[in-house]
Amino acid sequence: MKELEYLIEKYINGEITDKDLEELNHLLKSEENRAYFKKAVGLNYKLNLKYVNSHTEDKKAVFKGIKTRGSNVRDLKPRRRYLRIAAIMIVAMGTIFFYFFQKHNTLTNESKYVTIETESGATEVLKDNSFEIKTKTNEILVQQKGDTITYSSLSNKVAISKNVLSVPKGKKVVIALADGSVVHLNSGSKLTYPSGFKENETREVLLEGEGYFKVYHDEKRPFIVHSAQLDVEVLGTSFNFSAYKNNSYATAVLVQGKVAVKRPDKPTVYLQPGMMAKYSKSSDTFKTAEVDTNIYTAWMNGILVFEEQSLGDIANTLERKFNKRIIFEDESLKRERFTAKFENQSISKILESFKQSYDFEYHINDNEVIIR
Incomplete structure (x- = not known):
């Protein structure tokens, strides 16, 4: 259940990756998990529509409440009149969000294809x-x-x-x-x-x-x-x-x-x-x-050549070639310029090579590279 909760929270906060989507889709084959997903996403939708906008609960805090063992929407105890207004909508929107998720998952996978x-x-x-x-x-x-x-x-x-x-x-x-x-x-x-x-x-x-x-x-x-x-x-x-x-x-x-x-x-x-x-x-x-x-x-032969190019423009090229998002924690690094040639090198080898010329740190996740 903890894995499902973690993936739903990433989905709601817009932080979910393609790999996470595939795993979430697999977990939602279970009827119990689907019901849980509908409840969580439906509640999030209600919050976004400001049915409980007069309250000061942070969205993540409210979501944390739904993760309490045995809890349900009513256990969160926002004012009952808001729940009565939204009760039918939560169920309906939960279903719609589940449909949207399935559709979104398909589109995400299709984006990998020409x-x-x-x-x-x-x-x-x-x-x-x-x-x-x-x-x-x-x-x-x-x-x-x-x-x-x-x-x-x-x-x-x-x-x-x-x-x-x-x-x-x-x-x-x-x-x-x-x-x-x-x-x-x-x-x-x-x-x-x-x-x-x-x-x-x-x-x-x-x-x-x-x-x-x-x-x-x-x-x-x-x-x-x-x-x-x-x-x-x-x-x-x-x-x-x-x-x-x-x-x-x-x-x-x-x-x-x-x-x-x-x-x-x-x-x-x-x-x-x-x-x-x-x-x-x-x-x-x-x-x-x-x-x-x-x-x-x-580039037609898989070779990357950079001549006095900024690291910012180089990062754009690497993002496209390796299908990874590159984030700079220090924006000034984007202005540093490099000249280099790489034949069939991994992104880590390329970054390591640049690191020899200019001291910076980087961390590679599944779909993301952070440069600092």
Whole structure:
């Protein structure tokens, strides 16, 4: 019972992990445990709705009361008139919360998988690395094999819809679009794209995160990658584009061909192979530089390369790669800068390496890293 009480308290306080959710779901197969869960969560809901807001009991203290052996809602003894008002609601909301928990648990598990959300609102969860969409005549429109999703050219000839491909932290995906362009998506990224492209119309996609693009050459149909920070326009080329929301910058690095990098109210920047355009969010400025493109495409081979990057931005990269939340107890540490390269190293080995250059402490839990 103590384990159940502990997990319910974490659930109510919003501190429960995916692993805890799985364990709680297992415990709730018991009818007795389900009843206990309904009572605890129902009481929490009542408190949040302020049925007992005129009282001074702390929520955790009230929850502690329910853990007393043999206690029930009435044993907590808030004023009876509040209990009469809320009595039916506690039972009803307990049931609703149990349903919500089951649904929440499913969604949490699904977040570990690559998903495709269609324009209709339906979501395909790609769990078993084998997914297909066929025409009525059994011709393949979309096919997944392993980590690669391919749209056939037939997709250009049927009804075109907007899709959102989401890549969870800890995973990478390759998508071949209907025009023949190929995009390697890094972990924690989203790509909004059409299922097909119309003739003589600009090809446009929206990126949140990081992707390496190999764009199929078509002079009549420019290819534009939009993001919240920058737009990159090409005819046919290969480039890496990084535009994560929580990074302090956005970069476009050209490997082959020619691209135009655009931002509203800024002059268009044209890149030649081996050049990078970097936009700083804090200063609202553009900079261009010659770079080693291998540094910016190494992530496709599981290699992490950092050049004079702040520990804050490095932490964002590690969060996505290892699917762990990183918390800084000392915010000033985020400003420290490092240059390093790691091939298939664990997060502990990476942090230990940084620790040799700058003295800090860290602690790794199941889903969390605390740096102090």
